[in-house]
Amino acid sequence: MTGPVTTGLALALPRAGALTDAVMAPPTDVVPAEALADLRAQVAGDLAAVVEAMAEGERLRFDAFRFVLARRHPELAGGDGGPFVPSPARCRRAVGLSAVARCLRGRSPTPASAVAEVLAAGVEDAADVGDPAGRPPWWAAWYGGLPAGGRAMVEAEAVTWATQLWTALEWERLAQATVGGDDWWDCPRTRRLTLRGQADVRVRPGGRPVLLVVGGGVPPPDWRGSLGFPALVAALAGRERSVPARVVGLWPASGQVRILPVDSGVLTDTAAAVVDAVAVWVRRRGRPSR
Amino acid sequence: MPRTPTVADAFRPPEGADLLGRLRGPGTGRPAVDPGLAGGLRDWLEDGLAGAVGGDAAGTGPVRVTKETLTGVLMCEAHLVARRTAPRVVTVELARGTLVDALFRQWVTTGRLDDPWSDALGAVGVGDDGDGIAAFVASLPVERREALADEIADHAAGIVARWPVPSPTWLPRTQERVVVPLVGGRVVMSGVVDLAFGGPAGERASVCVVEIKSGRRRLEHRADLHFYALLETLRSGAPPFRIATYYTRTGELDVEPVTDDVLVGALQRVLAGAVRLCRLAAGTEPERTPNALCAWCTALPQCGPGRARAGTDVPRVAGDSDDDDDLALVSTALAGEGGDPVDEEPDR
Numbered sequence: 001m002t003g004p005v006t007t008g009l010a011l012a013l014p015r016a017g018a019l020t021d022a023v024m025a026p027p028t029d030v031v032p033a034e035a036l037a038d039l040r041a042q043v044a045g046d047l048a049a050v051v052e053a054m055a056e057g058e059r060l061r062f063d064a065f066r067f068v069l070a071r072r073h074p075e076l077a078g079g080d081g082g083p084f085v086p087s088p089a090r091c092r093r094a095v096g097l098s099a100v101a102r103c104l105r106g107r108s109p110t111p112a113s114a115v116a117e118v119l120a121a122g123v124e125d126a127a128d129v130g131d132p133a134g135r136p137p138w139w140a141a142w143y144g145g146l147p148a149g150g151r152a153m154v155e156a157e158a159v160t161w162a163t164q165l166w167t168a169l170e171w172e173r174l175a176q177a178t179v180g181g182d183d184w185w186d187c188p189r190t191r192r193l194t195l196r197g198q199a200d201v202r203v204r205p206g207g208r209p210v211l212l213v214v215g216g217g218v219p220p221p222d223w224r225g226s227l228g229f230p231a232l233v234a235a236l237a238g239r240e241r242s243v244p245a246r247v248v249g250l251w252p253a254s255g256q257v258r259i260l261p262v263d264s265g266v267l268t269d270t271a272a273a274v275v276d277a278v279a280v281w282v283r284r285r286g287r288p289s290r
Numbered sequence: 291m292p293r294t295p296t297v298a299d300a301f302r303p304p305e306g307a308d309l310l311g312r313l314r315g316p317g318t319g320r321p322a323v324d325p326g327l328a329g330g331l332r333d334w335l336e337d338g339l340a341g342a343v344g345g346d347a348a349g350t351g352p353v354r355v356t357k358e359t360l361t362g363v364l365m366c367e368a369h370l371v372a373r374r375t376a377p378r379v380v381t382v383e384l385a386r387g388t389l390v391d392a393l394f395r396q397w398v399t400t401g402r403l404d405d406p407w408s409d410a411l412g413a414v415g416v417g418d419d420g421d422g423i424a425a426f427v428a429s430l431p432v433e434r435r436e437a438l439a440d441e442i443a444d445h446a447a448g449i450v451a452r453w454p455v456p457s458p459t460w461l462p463r464t465q466e467r468v469v470v471p472l473v474g475g476r477v478v479m480s481g482v483v484d485l486a487f488g489g490p491a492g493e494r495a496s497v498c499v500v501e502i503k504s505g506r507r508r509l510e511h512r513a514d515l516h517f518y519a520l521l522e523t524l525r526s527g528a529p530p531f532r533i534a535t536y537y538t539r540t541g542e543l544d545v546e547p548v549t550d551d552v553l554v555g556a557l558q559r560v561l562a563g564a565v566r567l568c569r570l571a572a573g574t575e576p577e578r579t580p581n582a583l584c585a586w587c588t589a590l591p592q593c594g595p596g597r598a599r600a601g602t603d604v605p606r607v608a609g610d611s612d613d614d615d616d617l618a619l620v621s622t623a624l625a626g627e628g629g630d631p632v633d634e635e636p637d638r
Contacts, residue, residue: 013325013527014492088417112399112458148404149412152396159399160463167461167490218471218478254469255525 011257019250020170022259023201027208027245029263036240039267043236046275048189053282060285062278063196064229070277070284071222077277078284088150088157091139093214095119095154096162097200098137101179103166111162115155119143164252165200165214176204183230185237193278197233199247208245209234218254227260228270235267243267303541305452312545313498313534320494321547323528331557332524335472338561342568343476352471353567355479357514360563365583367566367576368596372589379607380426382438383505388414388423389438390445390504390538391484394453395464397446398485401455406446407439445504445538452541462487468521477564481521491528495548498532507542511535516556519548529553 011018051060070077084090099114108114122140143154171177183197199211211230220226227247235243249258260266304312343353362370392413397403414423427435456462466486470479485500499518503511515533523529533552534545546552570576580599590596590605597603 011527013323015490015527110458110461112462116400146416147408147412148402149392149396149409149414150416151412152400152402152409153392153413153416156395156399156464160466163461163463164466217467217469218475221475253467253525254471255527256471 016170020173024205026206031243031264033240035264043271044189047187050279051193059192061194067229067277070280074280077281086142088153092157092161095158097180099162100165111166112159115158174203178202183233183237195233197230199230211244211247213249215251219256219258223258225273231262232270304543320531328523328527339473342565343473344572352478353571355564357517363563363566366579368578369587371576376588385423387504393446394502397449403446406443460487468525470524495531497530499530500534504538520556
């Protein structure tokens, strides 16, 4: 990808202040409405052509995980990967986001207490199967069936994740912050493909969204694509004002931050990469299983 | 005639407020953070490693510097290489370390340890258990399994009796992974901190790092701790104000402040080890440095200096004699006590 301006961030101490400054900086680039409409039409056409090769009746939900997998490990793309097996590491983000949201709303004083409350509520929801209004989180039934030692590991993992996010920002300075949330875009030319973008924190400085995405380990070499994906889905799914001004990537384990200012070039490059990745996925899916 | 006090009589493991007080210090006068320190240390490392790293032409990925590889390569390069190619052996020490780590984590997080053996096995069973601890425990003869269960119960009792559950306001987090990429990611330092508490630093250092050990107290543990202090400094831009090793068997607690000397010493050790690791990654013949662990080295039959040191050409097998000090060192210094997970699992 040949995106325009991409920057790392030299974080002064306290880092939460510097990161919050970066998140809340006023928007700079504007993607014109015509450019966005053109992009939408182009992407819809390209993707529709690609998914033509899928088997009759097959649908594909394409998210950041599949995007990254198709780019980095095309040989692994296309498979169903076997049944999803939850683990403490695999559900720490889901539990951690709910916990940080509680802290943000002032319902819990600390990430640790918030995580405990989220887990307890999840178990309660999972047990209350007769309530048609209640929909337990995906991890709740699995978590509720674990022995005490296993539940403690889930809690511990989520506390560590949530604490890293909670201490990374000066939340009182964030404008209209929301925690988590997905963007969905059904490709209008086919309806057999849906893109799903995820962000961990969303704010709106100057009336434009800014996304914060938390990653594990260190920023990958293709971090521009990883940050561009949620920006593209948000842009496709909404109107002109829903195009993120920038996506900020935070990798707490390494203390690294990357900032991707979003303009027409970034969206175009990311769209091309997504079309390529979907094509890889569809091609691999069509191969006879051994 | 009054009995002469012995060291054993005099030693009282810290507990409760005393233990936390030693970790937290007085709470005032924590060291000011030099904002240029972390960048300076990073530059020093980058400069020192720039000439040592290759271009990864072999596609083997980055050179990984952990407390285990560091200790191993500085002890004997040939031994480290032999260990990498030999099948990983799970020992009672490794199993005990993993199980006690899990119990400590549970205690710090939930404040409950109802049935230590079940809790520990439940914790191991829910993760990926990359070391195969659950299978190892299940394969133990009944007597050894019961002995291990008794031992685990003793460790758990000590933790419960001496460790107050940290206040959530201290932001305690367990098994926190720290990764520091260097020279464009061609060298990666990493570790997993058993317990860290304190919010991110501003003008003053604010984080305390605690390493949990279920085995005997050893001098080498200080080097591990200094390595973690360096990792945390490079990751967060500020050093921890305190680093500590806690021994769950005896309740001993070694605490030290993090000074510039500590960080510079750790950095020099990392540089010395990382340069060797880079050389090995480039295919250089490993140097042989006879040491007390030669007797357990799988490369012993092909190693003249090692045979001379060990007095035999038949390697001993880890796990044959659990009470052997050197064996314990083999299993914990080189394999890691409790085994640090290396790779991130994807979040959902």
